[in-house]
Amino acid sequence: MLTIGLNHVATLTNDAARLHAFYEEVFDAEVVRDAPEVEGEDSVRLSIIKVGPWAELNVFQIEGNTEADRQVPMFGRGRLDHFALQAASIEAFEVIRERLIARGSADSFVTDFGPVLSIFFRDPDGLEGEVCVTNPDAVPGVTHPPGTPATRYVVTDI
Secondary structure, eight states: OOOOSOOEEEEEESOHHHHHHHHHHHHOOEEEEEEEEETTEEEEEEEEEEOSSSOEEEEEEETTOOGGGOOOSTTOSOSOOOEEEEOSSHHHHHHHHHHHHHHTSSOSOOEEOSSEEEEEEEOTTOOEEEEEEEOTTOOTTOOOOTTOBOGGGOOOOO
């Protein structure tokens, strides 16, 4: 394989400051650029949110553009349906999960895909994201379909 992962995902927003705060507070991300895309032209702003060692969200705030307002059901959102971030560890996954739930950006459900655990969220613009982590409880060679609950996150009444 000649690649090692995603470099960036470009997205549109109508409120870059709100989006920056969300990714900084939930993922400990860092805004490394927030300025007009072209110097002296304020109608298009580009911010870059560093979400991993080499992964970024390139966020465009374009005056008069309403695409960020349009969200429709999964697989009906156009070419980019959602993006997934890789948690650094199961502990980091749990911190992110708690932060997403506290903000009302995700419910508590964690999917067990077999080798990977996953939680879906929506950012303040309604863009769907996913956080994945290697499943420490995985059984080699066993996969599960979407909607399979991760046993370690299922609350049972005793």
